[in-house]
Amino acid sequence: MLPVTPAEITVTKTSLPPLAEYVAYLEKIWSSHHLTNNGPLLRELEARLRDRLGARHVWFVSNGTIALQLALHAANVTGEVLTTPFSYVATTGAVLWQNATPVFVDIDRATLTIDPRKLAAALTPRTSAILATHVYGFPCAVDALQAFAREHRLKLIYDAAHTFGCELDGRSLASYGDVSCLSFHATKVFHTVEGGAVVINGDDVLAERVKLTRAFGQFGDDHRCVGINGKNSELHAAMGLCNLPRVAGIIAQRQEQFQRYHELLADSFLELPAPPAESQGFRHNYAYCPVILPSEATLRAVMTRLEAGGIRARRYFFPSLNRLAYLKSTSCCPVAEDIATRILCLPMSADVTAAVQYRIADLLLDSLAAPGRVVHL
Numbered sequence: 001m002l003p004v005t006p007a008e009i010t011v012t013k014t015s016l017p018p019l020a021e022y023v024a025y026l027e028k029i030w031s032s033h034h035l036t037n038n039g040p041l042l043r044e045l046e047a048r049l050r051d052r053l054g055a056r057h058v059w060f061v062s063n064g065t066i067a068l069q070l071a072l073h074a075a076n077v078t079g080e081v082l083t084t085p086f087s088y089v090a091t092t093g094a095v096l097w098q099n100a101t102p103v104f105v106d107i108d109r110a111t112l113t114i115d116p117r118k119l120a121a122a123l124t125p126r127t128s129a130i131l132a133t134h135v136y137g138f139p140c141a142v143d144a145l146q147a148f149a150r151e152h153r154l155k156l157i158y159d160a161a162h163t164f165g166c167e168l169d170g171r172s173l174a175s176y177g178d179v180s181c182l183s184f185h186a187t188k189v190f191h192t193v194e195g196g197a198v199v200i201n202g203d204d205v206l207a208e209r210v211k212l213t214r215a216f217g218q219f220g221d222d223h224r225c226v227g228i229n230g231k232n233s234e235l236h237a238a239m240g241l242c243n244l245p246r247v248a249g250i251i252a253q254r255q256e257q258f259q260r261y262h263e264l265l266a267d268s269f270l271e272l273p274a275p276p277a278e279s280q281g282f283r284h285n286y287a288y289c290p291v292i293l294p295s296e297a298t299l300r301a302v303m304t305r306l307e308a309g310g311i312r313a314r315r316y317f318f319p320s321l322n323r324l325a326y327l328k329s330t331s332c333c334p335v336a337e338d339i340a341t342r343i344l345c346l347p348m349s350a351d352v353t354a355a356v357q358y359r360i361a362d363l364l365l366d367s368l369a370a371p372g373r374v375v376h377l
């Protein structure tokens with residue numbers, strides 16, 4: 001039996017580079033005294049990200065939420081926004097922050113992303129944009145969304161917070177749409193402690209607007225538009241430069257963990273959401289391992305059981321965002337509401353060894369009383 005103490009294994013644990021590598025960057029910062037405001041490390045990180053993501057414009061910003069707010073603001077999003085109810089609260093929050101109205105379009109049960117077949121019924125003359133999330137890095141139906149957006153002259157904005165390292169048809173998933181917004185929060189496969197990016201692969205005018213808005217709307221002495229402070233610092237850029245070369249290793253480790261969970265839980269009553277296969281042109285980053293329980297009651301029982309065994313899984317995402325208490329009016333999204341009550345993400349990090357995964361699978365299967373389970377303890 002593994003010596004696991006209460007809450008020893010959490011759903012994510014930040015991966016850190018060797019301290020000496022970070023200190024080498026700190027020494028550069030100390031000697032230049034350039035801490036923020038478009039410094040050399042930030043520009044180096046942006047150049048490397050442009051390369052890596054294959055995108056024309058990548059603006060490094062203070063977090064993924066600000067990336068969404070900047071994107072919606074710079075794209076002049078007003079009125080109503082067709083958006084997914086199955087995402088983190090920052091997605092809906094950014095729409096509300098822009099004084100626009102989120103109109104929730106239910107998700108496709110197979111992909112967990114916004115269902116393009118349901119967009120038309122939610123469209124009104126006030127609709128100005130689609131804000132869709134590649135949840136868990138699972139790609140949205142990008143072609144269908146693009147066609148719909150083009151036909152109805154809507155901006156297509158992706159919450160790509162989970163997508164670093166994902167590729168679709170040979171392109172970075174973060175390079176799709178009019179704008180994509182990434183999060184580089186400490187829990188992500190690529191992180192800068194706090195941070196994010198706005199990625200724009202075409203529209204140079206929109207890209208300039210984002211850049212300007214990120215820094216108070218100020219260009220020299222010229223105040224060109226209303227802006228915000230969405231900049232990020234040299235210390236955060238330095239963390240990004242240390243972490244970028246490590247992403248491939250982190251993804252490889254998560255792939256192994258993801259596949260092991262799927263093997264261990266294959267014969268259970270659990271649903272195991274998975275992205276499209278590589279043969280379908282998709283490369284995943286294995287950032288999360290979601291599992292869907294048969295009912296909310298089972299989910300609660302499983303969480304209690306895991307917690308008692310020192311394992312903290314996470315209800316990610318809950319609640320379905322159309323049910324946020326502070327929304328004035330909202331629509332029904334039966335699929336998202338059902339999934340949100342039954343979905344959990346299992347721990348994925350360097351601490352999650354094969355032995356820990358066996359233990360997690362056993363605790364899970366034990367509380368489900370699944371037939372034919374194999375006990376590894």
Ligand SMILES: Cc1ncc(COP(=O)(O)O)c(C=O)c1O
Pocket residue numbers: 063064065066087088090091133159161162182183184185195196
């Ligand atoms: C889907 C999604 N969008 C946006 C965000 C917000 O990113 P940040 O925490 O960097 O502000 C998150 C954070 O986890 C997220 O999961």
